[in-house]
Each structure stands twice: as C-alpha cells, then as structure tokens.
Amino acid sequence: MTTARPFLTILAQRALQAFIVAFIVGIVSFAMMQALPGDAAYRIAAGRYGYDMMDAAAAEAVRVELGLDRHWIVQLFDWLGALAQFDLGRSLVYGSPVIDEISVQLGYSLLLAAGAVIASLLIAVPVGIAAGLKPGGLVDRVTLAISIFVRAIPAFALGVVLVLAFAVQLKLFPVAGFRGPEHLVLPSLTLGLGLAAVSNRVVRDAVADAMAAEWQLFARTKGLSARLSVLRHVLRNASLPVVTYVGVQMAYLIEGVVIVETVFAWPGIGHALVHAIFARDVAMVQGTALTLGLIYVALNLVIDLACRGIDPRTRSA
Amino acid sequence: MTDQTQTGAMPRPRRAWPRIRPARGLGFTLLALLALCAVAGPDLVGQDPAKQSLLDARQPPSAANLLGTDHLGRDMAARLLSGAQLSLSLAVLSVLTAGLPGTLLGIAAAWYGGWTDRLLTSFADAVLALPGLLLVLMLAAISPGSWWALYAGISLTLWVEYFRYTRQRARIVIAEPAVEASRLLGLTPALIIRRHLVPEIGPGLLTIAAFGAATAVTAVAALGFVSVGVRPPTAEWGVMMTELLPYWREAPFLILQPVACLVITVLALHLSVGGMRRP
C-alpha cells in the first residue's frame, strides 16, 4: 500500500491476485449453484426446450446426459481439471463451448463499455474542468444540481427518453439492435450520461484540489502564465484520480449494464449471466464469473501502470 | 486495491464536523419527510395497496385516489407509500450491516497491521473482484423474490468501501505522534479511537453511508426492473416502474411517480451530505 513499487512487483502481485481470484470465483460460484433450491435438471431442461416442450421426461434426459446425479465433488473436480487445461467446458443449456459464448458476448460488452466511457469522458471532462476552475461558482453549483438529478434517474428511463428524442422523433439513430456503429450511440449515451453524472464531479474535485495545492502557487510565483500552469500541473495531477475512477467504472460497466442491454436488445455478458443463473447453467456461470474476475484484475494492473506513467512520484524509490 | 491511496499520501488538515448549510438543511428535511411517509405507510391515505379494481384501471388523480390508479386499478398513493417503507428500510438496514463490520474491520486492520492487515485486505480485494452482480443474482436466485436475499446481496457488496476508507484513514491517524503519545501514556484503545479516530473518519463515513443508501435504493429498483428483485404484487418502486413502463405513453403520470420518488430519495441523500464528493 505504500507509494512506490517496482514494475515487476506490481506484475507479480497482480498475477498472484489473478490466481486467487480464479480459484475463489470458481469455488464460490460452484458452491452457490449447488446451494440453489429446485432441481437443476428441471431448470436446465426449461432453459433448453422452452415451456412448450419442457416436461419431466426432458428433465430426466438432461439429468442422464449431463451426469447431474453424480456427487458434487466429482463435478467440481471435473471442472477444475478441465480448467487446468484452459477448457471452460460446454454450456449445459446451449451445448456450445462456453469460451465461444463468452468471447462473443464479452466483445459486445467491452464495445458498449468503451463507448460509454468515451461518452462519459467527452461530457465529464469539459464540464468538470469548467466547474473545478472556480469552485463554488455558478457553473459549479448548477452542474452539481444536474449531476445529482441525472444520477438519480434510473438508466432505463434515461434510455427511453433518449430513444424517443433521437430515434423516434429525430430519426438519427436506431432504437435497438447491434448491426453497425450507429447502434452503439444511444446505449453508450444512456450509460455515459449516468457515469458522467458522477465522474464530472471527480474531475471537478481533482481540478479544484490541484488548483489549491501548494506547488500550483509555486508555479505561479515562478511567473508562468495561468493557462500554462493549468495545463502543465493541474491537469497532470488531476488526471490521477480520474484514471483510477475510469478503471472502477469499466469494472462496473462490464457487469452492470444488464438493464441497458435489456432495453436496447444488446447481447452482453451481464445479460448472459442473468440467464445462465436462472437456467442453472453452471458451466456458463463459472466461465462468466471467472472472466469478469480476471478482467477486474487486469484493469487494476492497467490503472497501476497508467498512474505510474502519469505521476513520477509513484515510480521513485 | 492499492492505487487510490497514492494520491492521498499527503496528510490533509483534520476536518471538523461540517456545518449545516441551506442545501443540506433541505436534504435533511426531505429525508425526514420520507422517513415519516415510510413510517406511516399506506395508512396515510387510508387505502389498501393490494386492492384491485380492474375496471377502474389507469385513472388520473381524483379525490378517492389522490395520485390515480395503476394498471390493475390499485391506489397509486398507497403503493408508493408501501414502496417507500420497503426501499428505505432496506437502505437503512444494508447501510448498518455493511457499515458496522466494514468500519470495525478497517480499524482492526490499521491497529494491528502485519498479518491481520494483509489477510483482511486480500479478503476485501477478493470480494471486490467477485462480480457484485453475480453475488446479488445468486442470492436472489436462492430465494426468488425474497426481501432478505436482496438485502444480504447488497450489504455484502457494500461493506468493502467502509473497510477500505476506514483502514486508509486510520493508518494515517495511528501513525501520528499524538496517537503514539496516547498509546505510550497507556490510554485504552477505545478512548484513543474515540478521541483521535472518530473526528477524523466520522464525516467521511457519513458520506459513504449516504452514498451506500442511494446505491441500495437504486440497486433494488434496478433489480426489480430485470425481474430479479422482489416480485409483483409487492409494491416496490422498481417493480412499479417495470409494471407501469408499458403504459408510459397513454398514462405518463403513472410511470413518473415511482421515478420521482426515487429521484427525490437520492437527491435528499446527496444533499444531506453536501453533494457528490466521495471522501
């Protein structure tokens, strides 16, 4: 937790953390799936065949096919053994390899998350800087009020309003789907607005803090123009908490966009996770959870390195 | 994780308890009003939130139904009040159960340091890396539509924040010469914590609690929207939004009501801690 660590130590720590996360996520998700009430064979059969075709005979066929009557320890070791060979197994419901399912859905999730972060930065950075340059000023207070308001509006309501305005009335963007880049705009904007509501305050606080800090005064006494000092010092120092915050946002976005995915019919990993849990698709749940956990670790690594790049103090010693 | 601490490395002047300003006064007033509504519940309008009247569905506000009726002809005012009971009690409870252990563990980690610290920190990191959605969904699936599963899931994902904040602050405070002196003087840990730590972390914890409560209220509504949270016919704001969204065109005043309740609650929570700044 101290300020400076060599590059290799960071890597090693994150690698160890990745391993621990993989292990814990695997065990926890497996244990929880076992603890769920109801007969797994029935749930899986329901997920596979739909309620018109699903009945007790289908459930029994599923039980035999997947060996669900084996002891849970045997099933767990099966999964761990396969995982050691980088095999996530096949989806119990869809029959396709889990890795295929996840890679498709994760790709779309990452795309949406990236779109949302870009949208939020485009909104938050200018707004935050404007507010932070004069803390307590009019801009600061107005943007605070708007931020709180936007933050309180549920994502789906925001989504419906945007769809009405930009898709139905102005016919600028499509309502839902994911055929081309134009489909990305409205869901990204929905998520981005929600994020920007918080992140513009982070930018504002960081800028305000940096403005107030001692070395900033020092820079001014050195005779640099106000504009230059803002550019050189304030932004550089303000970007640290912002980068950290963007990382936290990414983690939240990748898993937390189920609602926006549902409204915009976007195929994402959050959506897949919800379905997998309800259909009792253990292999999919484990695979998805594992992927999300590892992404979290990777993101933190990227943040660490980015902070090192921005602030030389974290590199020294 | 380790990163956030790096920027806060330079010690800041110790903050006093913040003064009440007009915006915060408004926040507290709103909160008090909401709490009052929640305590009184549907009795306040004398209507049964579950009583249907299918042929009087989607009526605009009237003397009998102050805020109109929903798609099944139930009284909107009674349902909103019943929803307030649920959302607010859930928020308060999850904040308490997440805040108390989070804070205590944070102090313990800072006080003892060494292996205790390392163990607790890696545990918190592991919980953070577990997708929060997974945790909530799993608990919700174990007991579909139940109230406690939601509450446990939300509470379990919230405690880490208290832990990390308390630990980081407490480490700085404990390293101060004044605290060291108190320790040498043989003052009890309880006294040291009260005298030195509480003024330092108190306001910050309050802010985190308000943020946590806002998160809890919105999370419950969001889960209701993907039909994971509490189930109909329970009157819960998120469930009501989901149920009323289909009618947003012909009866927009219906869907606006639970949305407005949610907005007011979150607004009140943020105003009462003076904005959106995380400690």
Add this chain to the structure above:
Amino acid sequence: MIRRLCAAIFFSALFLPLPSLAEEKSRVTIASPWEVSSFDTAVSGFAIQALEIMENLVDADETGALQPGLATSWSASDDGLTWTFQLRDGVTFHDGTAFDPAAAAQSLTRSWQKPGVLAKAPVTGVSAKGDAVVFTLERPFAALPAILAHATTIIQAPSALDADGQPSALIGTGPFKVERFTPPQSIDLLRNDSYWGAAPKIPAASYLAAGRAETRALLAESGDADMVFTLDPSGFARLENVDSVKTLAVPIPRVVTLKVNAAHRFFSDPRARQALSLAINRDGIATAITRFPEAAAGQLFPPALSGWHSPSLPRLGYDVEAAKGLLAELGWTAGDDGILVKDGERFSILLRTFPDRPELPLMAAALQDQWREIGVELQVSVASYSEIPAGHQDGTLHVALYARNYALTPDPIGTVLQDFGPGGGDWGAMGWENTEVADALTAISATGDQALRSKNIAKVARILHDELPVIPIVWYQHTVAVASGLQGVVIDPLQRSYGLSKVSWSE
C-alpha cells in the same frame, strides 16, 4: 446543460454518416421477444423453422391442413405400423451438399432421440429406404405426419454437426440461409438462390430478439423493424394510431389456463374447481390486462382451434355468490379474517407462475384479489416455469398459471393426449383421471375418420368443461405490427412461419 448537450451532439456526430440513410431499403427486419441461443434444432427449432432456414418433411398451411414439404407424399401400411415418406428430388442444403434419404433419416433420428414431440410418439425406428424415409411404429398413430411438421423435426444437414455430433451451424434447405448468427440476440439471413421452390422476393432479412415490449413497440414506431411480433396491449393501442405501421391481431390456439391439483384434498371435488372458476372475472381480466374483451375464455378450446371449439357449450360464467354456495356445500365456513376454514384448516393455497410472459404475474395478482372475495387466500410464487413440471412430479403443486399452446403440431391431438390422457400431463391435468376421456383420445389418435373424430372430440370438450381439471382464463391474440410498405404479409396462427419468403416491398 448546454455544454452537456453540445458534448452529446459532438459525440453523436462521431458516428456519422449513418448508413441507414444512404442504403436503399431492402432488408426486412423482424423483432420478437424470443431469444435464439443454440444451433440445436431441439432447442431453437421454433425460430429456425419460423425464419424458413430449415424445413420439415411435412408442411402445414394457415388452417393447419398438411401440405407436402420436403416429402412429396406419404402413406401408411394397412396395419398402420409402417409409414413411408417419399422425398423431394433435386434439393440441396445451403452448403451445396445433397438432401438425400440418408441425411433426412440421420436428422430425424436425432430428433427422435432428443426430448420433443417425436420422442413421445410410438416410434420404434427411422431409416432411409430407396428415395424415402420409413418410420416403424409399435401401434397405429394417425398423427405422425402432423408431428413431422413440428419445429423439433426440421431437417438439418449432416454437415451442421461437429466432430462430437453437436450442432455447430445452421444449415438447412429453406429459402433463407444464415449470413451471421449472434446468439442469443440476432440472426442475419440471405436469400437462398438455389431454393427448390419459389424464391423469396426480398434479398435479405434479419431477426432481432428484443426482450422488452416497450423496445419492440419503439422499433416498430421508428421503422427500425418492419415486422414486430407480440406487442404489449398498451404498445399495440398506441401503434394503431401510427401511420407508418399496420397492426394485426390474430387469434391463436394458445390459452392461459390454471392447472389445479385434483389430488389435493381442497380440489378433489369437481364443485371446488367449479367454484374457483366461477370466482374468476374473465371479462375484467380480458378487458383490463390483455385488452381483447372477446378473448375471455368461455371454454378451454379457442375458436382458433377449428374442429375442437364447441359453440354449443355454455360459457364459463362469473358468479361470486354461486361460488360461495358451492364451497359452503363442501363444508367450508368463513373464519375471522374472511378466509374459509374447514376442520381447522384455512383455505390458503400457493399459485406458481413465471415472468417470461409478462401478463401472467398480472393475472396472478388479479386472481389473488378475486379469490379473496370468496374467502380463498392465494399466495403467488413467480419463479422459473420448470417449477410447474417439478411440482407436478413431486405432488407439491396446488395451482399453476401458464399459457398452453394446443396446436404445437398442426393436429392438436398430440398435445391434448399428453395433457389429459392417462396419468395427466406436466402442463395438463394433475391427479385427475377420466377413462371416458382417455378412451376418446385414443380413438382420435388412431383414426383418420372425420365423423368418428368429431364425435369423440365433442365428448372430450364437454367432460373437460364440466370437470375442469384445468381452468381456462383467456385465449391468446397474436399481435403484430407491420411496416405499411410491406406487402404479402400472412400471419400464421400456428406461428410456424413469419412468412418472410412471401413478403415484398411495395414500389
């Protein structure tokens, strides 16, 4: 706010130019609530069939009459135990491989071994013989051709299976081939130019699964989707006033029914089930929830199920006092809180239903309120639909609310036999046996004689109406919104096809 707006507009501008403005409209986009998750025909057969990617040996028209499909003709042996299906010549799969009897037999054998309608038929073997496919049966079964029209018996190419025998591609013989499949949300289709029949007029089509009804209504309104299926009542009402869209409501043979555990001591007497039925305000539910007042179910089989609906049966009524009277006859008396009590036991029961069809929890809430009027306390559990077959099997189920499609195969006998035959069915009668019904159903399934069938069908319908092993509530309407520029749209009440191969854009 201005800044925020500017930023939003700036961001939007990044994604210009929009191809949708430039491209001439040719692709037809379908939106529907159902996700397509798998390459497996046993799982995703409905969508694969409805999008005309794969075809059946036997086809059916909108009335349910069987038509030649990949088989040009079929016949049964005199003893009814062997069926021969003569296959069409000169048909190829999308990948160019030949459609031959061996391929058909392989695909059908797979369907037979997977859970599905074919697995329930009395089939003992499937084989290729000459230019035909031959089924052997253990007893006569007249409904076999109808079952071969079902979505789970569509023919996929042998090349669609991977090395493990798992389906890994969507390769069929239909008028559309798959361009891109993104499970579970979308399928892009291209016209199959070497199709054996009349080629489709549109060059390409897309299928988009949009789970939220509001999203689908907005897709229709904005013109992003050209055919939108299954609209919510409010969205449907709204779209009726939108000029660029035509709305259609077609009655379909799907019924919202209430399954009652007749083996349970509360419901073993038919009078108890009749009382529950009398306490249901079907008109109220049909008016307020589904908004098709004429769809209140007067009997189990809807008018859309021609041949099974009996106009002569009296409508199931709504009479709270009569319901109370029947329960009083059975020895129930009102307790302090208004809930009925008998032998110290409260009339408190659990209803199981599921959220996949959004109107079901609403109807459950309505039932909860309506039954409270007659002193019946109803708890509602909204969970996975698999809880219903599971509760049927372990006997713990009280009542369950679901929507049942009685025309899964063009001939409803398969479904009805499964639901009301000996032992009842997971989605039909529970703890209820009636030898008259069982005999009548056996007779219907074994014969092709229309007069004999009609007589037995009328008998089955009457007994189900009096005994109420399942209580019908409302009949379904299939709601569709179609872009007004689209011609040749035919809505199939059996939901076997979206009719893509027949639509075209008007000039």
